[in-house]
Each structure stands twice: as C-alpha cells, then as structure tokens.
Amino acid sequence: MPEGHTIHRLAAEHQRVFGGRSVAAASPQGRFAEGARVLDGRVLEHADAHGKHLLLGFEDERVLHVHLGIYGKYQFGPVPAPEPVGLVRLRLEGPDGYADLRGPNACELLEPGEVKRLRDRLGPDPLRADGDPDVAWRRISRTRTPIAVLLMDQSVVAGPGNIYRAEVLYRQGIDPRLPGLRLAPEQWRAIWDDLVLLMAEGVRVGRIDTVRPEHTPEAMGRPPRVDDHGGEVYVYRRAGQPCLVCGTEVRTVEVAGRNLFWCPTCQPPAV
Structure with missing residues (x-):
C-alpha cells in the first residue's frame, strides 16, 4: 500500500495538472459513473492529502475521496488522452493532461460533513502543517x-x-x-x-x-x-x-x- 508521501505527491500533481481548471470526468469502467457525471465540467479548486487519503475539492463543495489501498494506481499523461485501457475507475481530463485511476479501495464523493468525519478519525499527519x-x-x-x-x-x-x-x-x-x-x-x-x-x-x-x-x-x-x-x-x-x-x-x-x-x-x- 502506498505510504503517505505518495499521496501528498499525487495531490500536488492533481493541483499542477488540473488546479483552477474545468475537468472532464468519466468512468470508463462504469463503477463510478454517477460520481463522474457530477464532477464532469467542474473546476478543481484544491487538492489535499491526509495520511493515505487523497481529497480533491471541487467548486460545489463536494470532495472526491480516493484511498488507493493495496491495488490502486494512478497514471498521468499528456493530452490528447489515449483510449482507456483496463478497468479505469475514473478519468479526469483537462487542457494540460489526464489522470486515470485504477483499482482503488475507495473512490467516492463526500459532503463537507463527511470529510470532517473522515479527518476526525485520522491521526495527525507529519506532512501537514496542522499535524500536531x-x-x-x-x-x-x-x-x-x-x-x-x-x-x-x-x-x-x-x-x-x-x-x-x-x-x-x-x-x-x-x-x-x-x-x-x-x-x-x-x-x-x-x-x-x-x-x-x-x-x-x-x-x-x-x-x-x-x-x-x-x-x-x-x-x-x-x-x-x-x-x-x-x-x-x-x-x-x-x-x-x-x-x-x-x-x-x-x-x-x-x-x-x-x-x-x-x-x-x-x-x-x-x-
């Protein structure tokens, strides 16, 4: 399972590629189809990490929560993006690149209150400024x-x-x-x-x-x-x-x- 530094790197990469931009979202695999429809066309406002949890905040206050678990992987690449290969749970695509997510333990949309409950059950993160x-x-x-x-x-x-x-x-x-x-x-x-x-x-x-x-x-x-x-x-x-x-x-x-x-x-x- 990736350790926390990997998730912070993923947050930074999402911010670099998609931050402040409208993204196209799709679920080629189909398991996140409803969530992808909600995200499609929305602006990524911030990308954050807490421990092994990736938290991508969009303009309507809903947050995409990803936990890679043992098998989850991200693939980033330039546009135009190729046809999805394999079981891609979520593809985000913007003007400057795309990201494919495969095999995560969790890929879900959370309301602000749910994000707080997630954070409340986690200990302090040594990589966060608020880690105590x-x-x-x-x-x-x-x-x-x-x-x-x-x-x-x-x-x-x-x-x-x-x-x-x-x-x-x-x-x-x-x-x-x-x-x-x-x-x-x-x-x-x-x-x-x-x-x-x-x-x-x-x-x-x-x-x-x-x-x-x-x-x-x-x-x-x-x-x-x-x-x-x-x-x-x-x-x-x-x-x-x-x-x-x-x-x-x-x-x-x-x-x-x-x-x-x-x-x-x-x-x-x-x-």
Missing part, C-alpha cells in the same frame, strides 16, 4: 500496545506505513516492541520530527530513502539496494542481512499481520 504530535502522544502514552503497532494505526499517526515505521524506529534506536506507555516524551518527539524529515524527503524525491550520508552505498563502498520498493534503508526487507551499522543480523517477525524488521543490537530492549 501532541494529539498522537496522548494516545501513545496511555497504552500498552507496542510502538511498532501504534505507528501503523492511522487513527494514531496518519501516513506512515511499514517502511517508515521500521526505519524511523531503527534510526531512533527504539525497540519496536516497546509499549507506548513506556516510551519517553522525548523519544516520541524524536520519532515525530524524524518522520517529518523523512516523509518530506519522500515527497521531494518520490521514493523512501532513510540511510544517513555515512551509510549510503557510495560512502560504504557497497552495492546499491535492489528492491521493488526502491530507496536505501537500514532494516526494511533486509531480514537475515547484516545491519549496516553494527553487522548484527537483521530480524523479522509478524506483528498485527505485517512483517516487522529491526536490529536487536541497535534497537535493544528497554531495561
């Missing part, structure tokens, strides 16, 4: 749930996924199994600040890179990482390989249905 780490801390500091699970809970923190949670905990030297109520306030603030830094870089470059300059392939004289997810990382999907810093074998375990990765030396259990 204290809101998340109030929940984290009261629960025995492991911090690794909390960081994947979108009602606690919106946006991070499996890669960011593994990498930020490694970078801060925190045992992912540590209960939230045993996390120190300064540790939480360091996690949050690091997420802000890492995810903003993800928006800028379009991939997740988490290693510090001294641990890049060039600095260490090692081969670049080869992985479908791209990016240089410390522990994510590196189970059985040596830690880039200490050489200890990176471990993995399934937690809440997802694979968790960590270094037992660099992230020792709290005493």
Whole structure:
C-alpha cells in the first residue's frame, strides 16, 4: 500500500495538472459513473492529502475521496488522452493532461460533513502543517500496545506505513516492541520530527530513502539496494542481512499481520 508521501505527491500533481481548471470526468469502467457525471465540467479548486487519503475539492463543495489501498494506481499523461485501457475507475481530463485511476479501495464523493468525519478519525499527519504530535502522544502514552503497532494505526499517526515505521524506529534506536506507555516524551518527539524529515524527503524525491550520508552505498563502498520498493534503508526487507551499522543480523517477525524488521543490537530492549 502506498505510504503517505505518495499521496501528498499525487495531490500536488492533481493541483499542477488540473488546479483552477474545468475537468472532464468519466468512468470508463462504469463503477463510478454517477460520481463522474457530477464532477464532469467542474473546476478543481484544491487538492489535499491526509495520511493515505487523497481529497480533491471541487467548486460545489463536494470532495472526491480516493484511498488507493493495496491495488490502486494512478497514471498521468499528456493530452490528447489515449483510449482507456483496463478497468479505469475514473478519468479526469483537462487542457494540460489526464489522470486515470485504477483499482482503488475507495473512490467516492463526500459532503463537507463527511470529510470532517473522515479527518476526525485520522491521526495527525507529519506532512501537514496542522499535524500536531501532541494529539498522537496522548494516545501513545496511555497504552500498552507496542510502538511498532501504534505507528501503523492511522487513527494514531496518519501516513506512515511499514517502511517508515521500521526505519524511523531503527534510526531512533527504539525497540519496536516497546509499549507506548513506556516510551519517553522525548523519544516520541524524536520519532515525530524524524518522520517529518523523512516523509518530506519522500515527497521531494518520490521514493523512501532513510540511510544517513555515512551509510549510503557510495560512502560504504557497497552495492546499491535492489528492491521493488526502491530507496536505501537500514532494516526494511533486509531480514537475515547484516545491519549496516553494527553487522548484527537483521530480524523479522509478524506483528498485527505485517512483517516487522529491526536490529536487536541497535534497537535493544528497554531495561
């Protein structure tokens, strides 16, 4: 599933291609035909993201809500747009380009009150100016749930996924199994600040890179990482390989249905 930086990039791309312009909307697949008829000919006034949710605001105050889920994908291209290929849920087309949406978990029109309810059930987003780490801390500091699970809970923190949670905990030297109520306030603030830094870089470059300059392939004289997810990382999907810093074998375990990765030396259990 795309992590939050990808959705913020999609919001920026929609704003660049369609912002302030009237768009043609269609649902070649037919599953969003009624919604496309409502949007057809309307002006995209703003494009926003909150965590993994894309929110496109049109002139009549209705908002197109898209959640890509596991299989959803966007394709942007120049005009004239080619004939749709495959199951295109929604095509938006403007004077400067088009966007095809396939396979989303959600593609729906929301009234303003529904948008508020959606936002209210999401935690703060490290990429948003209104993201408040204290809101998340109030929940984290009261629960025995492991911090690794909390960081994947979108009602606690919106946006991070499996890669960011593994990498930020490694970078801060925190045992992912540590209960939230045993996390120190300064540790939480360091996690949050690091997420802000890492995810903003993800928006800028379009991939997740988490290693510090001294641990890049060039600095260490090692081969670049080869992985479908791209990016240089410390522990994510590196189970059985040596830690880039200490050489200890990176471990993995399934937690809440997802694979968790960590270094037992660099992230020792709290005493």
